[in-house]
Amino acid sequence: MRLFLIMMALVFFGCGKEKSVSDARNLNPYETTKNYFTSSAKLVVEVAYESGQEPYADGTTLTIAGETVALWEVLERNLTALFVGRSVIPTITVPKQLAAMKELPVQGKASWTAEDILKLGEQHRTGRSSTSETYFFVVFLGGVFNDGSADRPTTVGVSLGGTTVVAIFKDVVRQTGMGAAGFIPRYVEQATLVHEIGHALGLVDNGLPMKVAHKDADGHGAHCNNPDCVMYWLNEGRTDLIQFAIRMNVLGNVVMYDQKCLDDARNF
Ligand SMILES: [Zn+2]
Numbered sequence: 001m002r003l004f005l006i007m008m009a010l011v012f013f014g015c016g017k018e019k020s021v022s023d024a025r026n027l028n029p030y031e032t033t034k035n036y037f038t039s040s041a042k043l044v045v046e047v048a049y050e051s052g053q054e055p056y057a058d059g060t061t062l063t064i065a066g067e068t069v070a071l072w073e074v075l076e077r078n079l080t081a082l083f084v085g086r087s088v089i090p091t092i093t094v095p096k097q098l099a100a101m102k103e104l105p106v107q108g109k110a111s112w113t114a115e116d117i118l119k120l121g122e123q124h125r126t127g128r129s130s131t132s133e134t135y136f137f138v139v140f141l142g143g144v145f146n147d148g149s150a151d152r153p154t155t156v157g158v159s160l161g162g163t164t165v166v167a168i169f170k171d172v173v174r175q176t177g178m179g180a181a182g183f184i185p186r187y188v189e190q191a192t193l194v195h196e197i198g199h200a201l202g203l204v205d206n207g208l209p210m211k212v213a214h215k216d217a218d219g220h221g222a223h224c225n226n227p228d229c230v231m232y233w234l235n236e237g238r239t240d241l242i243q244f245a246i247r248m249n250v251l252g253n254v255v256m257y258d259q260k261c262l263d264d265a266r267n268f
């Protein structure tokens with residue numbers, strides 16, 4: 001369906017802060033928390049990557065607190081956990097192998113604004129959300145995020161507010177550890193996906209009302225106040241994500257949302 005073009009304030013998340021920029025794009029009226037949680041029978045994560053910036057995928061696993069899971073199952077398990085006990089439970093589809101993800105040509109950009117990312121999404125995504133289906137578009141990019149005022153070289157991922165578009169900056173993921181075989185970069189990549197899609201779905205107090213107050217009280221945006229929850233504000237920047245990965249490797253759970261974040265989704 002062709003949607004109308006509108007000027008609006010776009011809120012995005014990155015580096016622990018919310019920012020607004022002016023943005024012209026096609027608004028999809030079905031991209032709302034209410035739609036995701038009350039009428040959508042299907043939730044599909046579409047993944048694309050700039051050539052050379054592909055996510056960790058095929059044949060790789062993560063062991064979290066003694067449990068070994070295939071990499072993209074981490075995201076799938078976390079999304080599934082949000083819908084436990086709800087009256088409408090969508091079928092969740094997350095690609096597991098690179099062959100099920102879309103390779104895009106090298107973009108050669110040193111930095112990306114929100115507008116650049118949305119434009120790329122418009123060009124390459126195929127699924128469109130409706131009342132009964134939700135499509136997220138995740139794209140892995142080279143270069144760094146630019147929040148409209150400056151480059152943000154430690155931001156691992158961003159969720160473009162009010163849309164289903166998420167970008168992961170692969171160069172920054174790689175900087176969290178030595179080599180693709182390491183636990184930390186793999187964990188950081190999945191945790192960032194879980195965090196950013198969490199924002200897009202409505203966490204924290206970003207469409208999903210809180211069952212009990214647990215939003216960051218220090219002005220860090222739509223984040224959880226629990227440092228051991230994937231929605232904590234610092235858990236989308238490079239340095240703190242490394243620390244989070246190290247702690248959660250031993251003490252964590254495959255499901256990275258804490259109980260308060262899960263309760264918001266389950267009680268909506
Ligand atoms: Zn965030």
Ligand SMILES: [Zn+2]
Pocket residue numbers: 224225226229230231232257258259260261262
């Ligand atoms: Zn939380």
